[in-house]
Amino acid sequence: MKGYRKYFFGKLLWFSVTLVFAFLLNFILPRLMPGDPVRAIVSRLAQGMTNATGVQAIYQQYTELFGTNRPMLEQFFLYARNVFHGDFGFSFSQYPRTVASVIKASIGWTIMLQFPAIIVGWLIGNALGALAAYLRKGFDKVLMPISIFVSNFPAFGMAVIMLVVFGAGFKWFPTSGGYGFDLIPSFTWSFMWSVIVHYQLPFWSIVLTAIGGQAIGMRSMSIYELNADYVKFSRFMGIKDRKIVGYVFRNAMLPQITGLALSLGTMVGGALVAEIIFSYPGLGYTLLNSVMGQDYPLISAATLIITLMVLAATFLIEILYGFIDPRIKAAQAD
């Protein structure tokens, strides 16, 4: 267990360093943007006002509110302290709302949508890839070209085509939103049903795009393992085929788990775009709106939350991986 603890703390330290760095980038990059966002909202609010001193007063008040008139370093410490307290300031584009409330309203949708979809896609993809490697012949011949084509299909393309075919064409599922526009969120059957129906298209479009790449990876890993010496040796020993296959796929799974940890960021990016296509009320859609509204506190917070989620998920996967792969404990022990 000692080796594992070392592994765990090493990873923890590394992820904290990454987090600090990501936080720094998150603060600095949006603030490099040319133009004054405060002036932009003030001019929007002050439309039709002819009183110059009035406009100036509003501008002053907003600058004070968002703290954009202070030096960068002070802004940073202010920001860091506030973020630590869960306070991201006010949203520029949806002004009286705070960024925290905007994020809070959308984060649940994203977590509910993306993580199940990515995991289901990963599982199905791996199962198909393993089957293709084991069965070869016809199954492989059909599955591989399809997987290659699907995995090269842009995530938004898949989303659009599913929307057109099943949403606009057959009208089986609604084309946009997280629930019916005539409903108020509540724990009633009609609302739940509406949520489930709206969930289907975004979910399956993310699953489908995830399947292809995973299937290809798992297939080549399994083929590699199936040709390994220990498999041949086991065959000579007369061990049952089913048992050997069990070993082979367990070994082939390990790189796939690391692969999932490493490609999580990209997958989440694709899923955010899918959210946008379906106008799903998650972080992706919020991000689109904040880009449209030049809303940097919201962009900064949304990207920070996404980074946090991805980092946490990656950390979790790596910790689990340490449990599953005995080689890690062995490597850390000496």
Place this chain on the structure above:
Amino acid sequence: MQHTIRQVFRSGKFLFGFTIFAALLLITIVYPLIIRHPPLEIIAQGTFFPPGIYVNVYDSIGSPRYTLNLDDAAAKRIASKLSDADRSAIKEWLVAGGIPEKEIDITDTERLLDLWANEYDPTKAFPGMTLAKQRYYQRLDTSLKGILSTEGVAIVRRNVGASASEEVGSVAQTDYANVSQVPNVRVLPLGTDNFGRDVLTELVKATSVSLQIGLVAGTVATLIGLTLGLLAGYIGGLMDDIIMFFTNLFTVIPTPVLLILISFSIGQEHRGAFTIAVVIGLTYWVWTARAVRAQVLSLRNRDHINLSKLSGHSTVHIILYDILPYIASYVVMALILQVSLGILTEASLSILGLGPRTTEVPTLGLMMNWAMIYQAHILGKWWAYFPVIVTIALITFSMNLMNTGLDHVFNPTLRD
């Protein structure tokens, strides 16, 4: 070298991918030479004109007339004018008028119109029928009579000075114009987009721009990755630690987030196609750097490198002549993948509204973005978005096939 290339082209997968890619590339080069319309010219007044051949109505009146007696001309004319809603309405009236429902087939235009002509009585009103509905049937009847008449149509010229109009000619129902004799005909194979631009011409230009973006992004990413990988792998020590620190950092921080932040920070005015390409390149070098470093590490202690060192060659010489040739095949494969990744990334960024600014050149992502903003997918205007998706998929598919083919040639263990 020659032998390698011959071997590469013998791989079926590579050849297939290469053919698709070369065909796309050829189209982007040849098409602008033949069709010289500017790609961003706004020609249509209105949004999303469907694909087809657009013939100038004014010119076709003046062009030579030919009389063709075609049997099915009248039926086709009526069928195209009578919408499904009208057909159902006619059926409804006939059923109310006492015709058994079984006898009416709304797809059989001829019989339906026969029945209508015999049965319809404009003064008749059924119980429950509103006045508006009655008026609708009267209008329908008049318009049907107009379509059914075999008379021609008079062409009248408006005299600006005099209040009267003078008749200058007439068009009979059997008159035809030859499309090749009409001076103004525009073929729009993929219709027009939301701005009224020719989608096909725009698509070809966009493909070429997107390929350039992919190439720039891929080259930048590969160059940075290669340099860092070589430095980390060959020089090692502190250099390796520092480079690996940043590589690991950027592996874990999700790249899409980084891209969103950077392209937002650049600002709308400064976001050209080239800038976006460089930004994409700057964020995607991590994988190449990792892989190159791993390969260099395994090469570093080989005998021929040691020999080269003993011969007193400089580090640069060793890297150029003793290491690069060994990893060249890998770098080429990485470059191909990076190019296709760059194209995909530009498209995703554009959908978020963070793509290149819109005024100068079209890109595949921008075309997609506008189609989405104008809801082409919900309105059923497939020509505005479907060809774009297919083009992107074809590009990435062909590049990945080429990559897989190369992999099979250079890594014999993968061959099955």
